[in-house]
Amino acid sequence: MRPSFPMPNDALSDSLAEKRWLTALSEGDPNALGGIYELYGERIFRYTFRMLGNRTDAEDATAETFLRVVRRSAELRADGAFRTWLFRIARNLCIDKLRQHKLMELPPDAQYSGAEERTTLRVTVHQALNDLPLEYREPLVYCDLEEMSAKEAADILNISVPALKSRLYRGRRALRDKLGSAMERTP
Amino acid sequence: MNNDLYQKLVDLYAGHELSDELEQELETAAADDANLAFEMTSLRGTVDALQSDPGPKFTEESYQRILMKLYARGAAIQPKAPAPAHLQYHLPIMG
Numbered sequence: 001m002r003p004s005f006p007m008p009n010d011a012l013s014d015s016l017a018e019k020r021w022l023t024a025l026s027e028g029d030p031n032a033l034g035g036i037y038e039l040y041g042e043r044i045f046r047y048t049f050r051m052l053g054n055r056t057d058a059e060d061a062t063a064e065t066f067l068r069v070v071r072r073s074a075e076l077r078a079d080g081a082f083r084t085w086l087f088r089i090a091r092n093l094c095i096d097k098l099r100q101h102k103l104m105e106l107p108p109d110a111q112y113s114g115a116e117e118r119t120t121l122r123v124t125v126h127q128a129l130n131d132l133p134l135e136y137r138e139p140l141v142y143c144d145l146e147e148m149s150a151k152e153a154a155d156i157l158n159i160s161v162p163a164l165k166s167r168l169y170r171g172r173r174a175l176r177d178k179l180g181s182a183m184e185r186t187p
Numbered sequence: 188m189n190n191d192l193y194q195k196l197v198d199l200y201a202g203h204e205l206s207d208e209l210e211q212e213l214e215t216a217a218a219d220d221a222n223l224a225f226e227m228t229s230l231r232g233t234v235d236a237l238q239s240d241p242g243p244k245f246t247e248e249s250y251q252r253i254l255m256k257l258y259a260r261g262a263a264i265q266p267k268a269p270a271p272a273h274l275q276y277h278l279p280i281m282g
Contacts, residue, residue: 030263032263033257033262033263033264034264037253037254037257037264041245041250041253042245045243045245045249045253046242046243046245049242049243050242050243055243055249058243058249059249059252059253059256060256062253063253063256063257063260066253066257066262067257067260067262070262070263125236125237125240126240129237140237144234144237144238145237145238145240145242147238168202169198172198172201172202172230172233172234172237173230175233175237176229176230176232176233179233179236180229
């Protein structure tokens with residue numbers, strides 16, 4: 001079951017926790033990284049899995065993302081832009097991995113995990129998404145899967161909101177076309 | 188209405204971004220236009236399929252492996268020790 005959309009109180013408490021852990025990190029608190037990992041580990045893992053298509057690479061990329069947070073903690077500002085910055089780090093790592101290992105040419109894990117998720121439609125959606133060019137896949141991952149706002153997704157990609165929306169809409173059409181042909185092939 | 192405008196409206200319809208009023212107007216227009224109806228239902232179906240995707244599970248094993256990777260690379264983070272066996276189960280109260 002998809003996690004429910006965070007209620008305002010959850011968002012507020014996450015924002016306060018983020019501020020607290022970022023301050024702790026800047027002060028060299030040894031518990032700070034653990035706190036930030038608790039807060040964002042799952043989202044970064046899900047994101048890297050969707051970008052890379054397999055669990056092992058997603059775990060590596062997630063660990064590396066948080067290591068870079070520590071190494072670059074001098075750049076941190078608890079001004080609400082941390083999440084964008086964190087996703088940018090994760091994105092750059094994913095793009096490096098895709099380039100280095102040419103993962104796009106390898107078959108990704110066809111299934112996530114858990115019997116209930118192994119429905120044809122979900123596997124097909126996952127496969128079709130992986131077949132899309134990165135230019136289209138990324139806006140779909142940010143906006144439709146990670147439920148980010150267009151502004152936040154555009155900030156991560158360093159493009160304008162209209163450009164993001166244009167890619168998102170073209171991506172949805174491309175995915176629809178891929179799903180259509182996949183469904184026709186499925187007996 | 189021209190095609191570009193229809194296309195923009197269909198994109199907004201697919202993402203549930205139209206007001207109820209505009210959505211109803213578009214659905215009325217689609218009743219007489221099979222191509223428009225196909226575009227609307229197929230695109231919205233794609234968005235709904237994406238948005239209902241539960242995503243990969245962040246398992247306890249993945250959580251622990253990432254912690255171990257961070258720890259092995261010298262990060263100030265402690266892998267969580269598993270809870271001792273005697274704390275994992277509640278014994279029935281006797282008597």
